[in-house]
Amino acid sequence: MQSIRNIAIIAHVDHGKTTLVDKIIHASKIFRENQQFEDLILDNNDLERERGITILSKNVSVRYQDIKINIIDTPGHADFGGEVERVLKMADGVILLVDAFEGPMPQTRFVLGKALELGLTPIVVVNKVDKENCRPDEVQEAVFELMFNLDATEEQLEFHTLYGSAKNNWMGPDWKNPTDSIIPLLDAIVKYIPEPKIEEGSTQMQITSLDYSNFVGRIAIGRVKRGKIIEGQQYSLCKADGSTKRIKVKEVHVFEGLGRNRVTEVQPGDICAITGIEGFDIGDTVADLEKPEPLPRITIDEPTMNMLFTINNSPFFGKEGKFVTSRHLRDRLMKETEKNLALRVEPTDSEDKFLVYGRGILHLSVLIETMRREGYEIQVGQPQVLYKTINGEKHEPIETLVVDVPDTAAGKVIELATQRKGELLVMEPKGDLQHLEFKIPSRGLIGLRNNVLTATQGEAIMNHRFSAYEPFKGVIPGRVNGSLISMEGGACTAYAIDKLQDRGFFFVDPGEELYAGQVIGEHSRDNDIVVNVQKGKQLTNMRASGSDTNTKIAPARKFSLEEAMEYIQKDEYLEVTPKSIRMRKIHLNENERNKAAKMQDA
Template identity: 40%
Template structure:
């Protein structure tokens, strides 16, 4: 920083009243002073008069009527609705016609006939346009330096809800509706990739991180979808030194008192501390290099351990050699062995074997995970058992049942908790954990086959 940078205009505004003034002694009446300062100090867009059209695509949007919309700032030239344009790619070019041309107006986008240098435009008419490409004049195509979007690092399976109690809560239930929604997301979100699976009822969804995929799941849940999703998996590469995995540069800003806690959490996830800086305000900034798979569920835990005082920032650090297994949960699950409504009598006995995720009066089904066991290995339990009615009355048997409050997990926590053989059932009103194979005998046979395959290898 230098002394010239402190010579900036000061405008006093009242956003609620919609007024601005340059002098505190003179109350403002409107926002004209603010707009005048912007016109006087903000430089006009730099462009070459007579230069052919150049628009660098920096974002994508989607519309049900016009399809994919390329968003970018016009560097040179003029674009008109109905005009012929060319998209320049790294090794090819495609042509098209501007079917829709829009400019931002407040929070809306309005149709215009033409736009010039400096305008941020939305251009429709090219279905396969991508971020980083250049929209040019077909008569004189001149590319701009290409932008590159970070490739996906994680993938999850999105499938239709196959639970026995599915279809009662949502509006969108079929694989056709799920596919249409994911394809719509791809139109406006270049970081998302979708591909079908062998079953046709599920889709592989790739993204830039667990948070991005979790946001997509939450959006679909609020829109009325019922679906089931798997635990995120990292996308591995074969490098010159063997298997490589994606890494992230993670920066955490916390009060100094929590540095030890943060360091412990990061060590569990194979992170390496690269730098630490102590500030005068009693906070510290710690830099880590961490595998992307180590970030699954870490935000919620950091915010919990630091009482919400941590600031977290992450940046892709590319692919680096595999650093080994990251410990997952060591305890097994408490699994419901039948369908029905949970009873306090049954849960009272089950809660001694672990931590419950459900409470009395909830609908459950065979294969649903209703708690975390206190020991390794899964345990099938009867959560719908009722107390038999008899004429026997004793003080010890008739005392009130006291249930420990259940542990309720948000989507991010659930994604971290589940294992490879488990899924999350997502509906507009509930999140449930379940086994991929609901039947106990099917799970045992599958475990036997997996053991045989490991021995063979």
């Protein structure tokens, strides 16, 4: 039987995790000598490259000294925490990668905590020791302290440390004496990471992630815990409700290099992908046909928020995108549910509107951003949390919010959370940080992350988990200012904006093309007003000194996609196209808006 090591790589955003995997792949000679390739091989999605975050975990494998090493690249972002926890179940050890100057950072803490809880063996790699002002020895001590604070076991605290520079392609036990290759890291993996424990018994494989192919449909990925998975054989699929159904495995693939190889059978301890099975969910167990024994289930957080997705029907429709019809939108959303686990799509009474349910703002915004890059034009409504009526009373989703924050900023975080009906349950020191736990309504989380990060200079680590439905907590104050709305279509002028600056601030620059009903700024008061920003200056052939003073305009406020999603009101849509993000009123005509407002009041 072949010897295997399963290892996950943990690191804070931008500490060089994906670069390190690149170098391991090069060291194991997967590419032919003359083959061309890019850097950051694993962040193969544009959105991941730009944001510098890994959103989806990925599997690759390399061979070293006849040992197969399966490497799992994990998302470092707490928002994709569900993804991380599932993926760590496939590993026996972790490589913790830290920057030799910055040391262990907030995001690292969350994923490392999960890995230590699961009993995984850590190897610490202090990266970027070629940087100026780096302090590798202090960073190594900081990692030890962090692990101690996270209640690591004695064995975990005796971790092996390597120093190096992934960019310059070397690793070694001493940072003052650079080696000439990355091989010492591979030696350490072979020596310190345990082989998968092989248990006796009937076949068991838990599905921990999935992929989708246009040719074969959904592909189940997981680690074989016991027994073997053999191509063409029949097994039982153990579902969440305790039922089992008979399935036949069509093809079995193992990870080899950057791709997959088709094999006839997979040995226990290896990670594989199976095609041909229908109707499976994450957490289901592929088990023996005669006596199926399910593994304990992995929980997937249920959606707590929905947004209305509809086709773009603004006056600028079809100018920038190529997929604009309701058929395009429906097909794309249905395709997404095949591989995006926490997402649900429901049709509404209108053919061109769909309710999309997701885990939160970032989860939904990644979908919207991906769609706009593919050439879709869509409009989305204000994010809404999901209410339930239980015993005739309105209940709303409550989440457990965990914030780890430096001592000095704890007060600000408590204040921000309690303003949004958060209830402080736990406040205790956790090593060098204050550990805060709140019960907070899901709708209180909309816009909270930005405020907390601003108040704590980006040092807070926020993580939230759906807890339960509880009685409605009352009104949470939202945006208090009204909108400035464009009166007519056309390009706005600097002259008109200058004259209206005392009314509020603008989101548009002079010369930008607008349409009637577009939200172009924030009013300084709480009501909406319609303004004419297309009006030019009346020109005469008379000149007077002093009357032609230059206009001085405050710069337009620009929103990111997430900020715009959190900003819009109930009666507004966000128009998203491949090139633009615009806010608009649902009813572009002022009379229709007034009529709709009266009907709502009645």
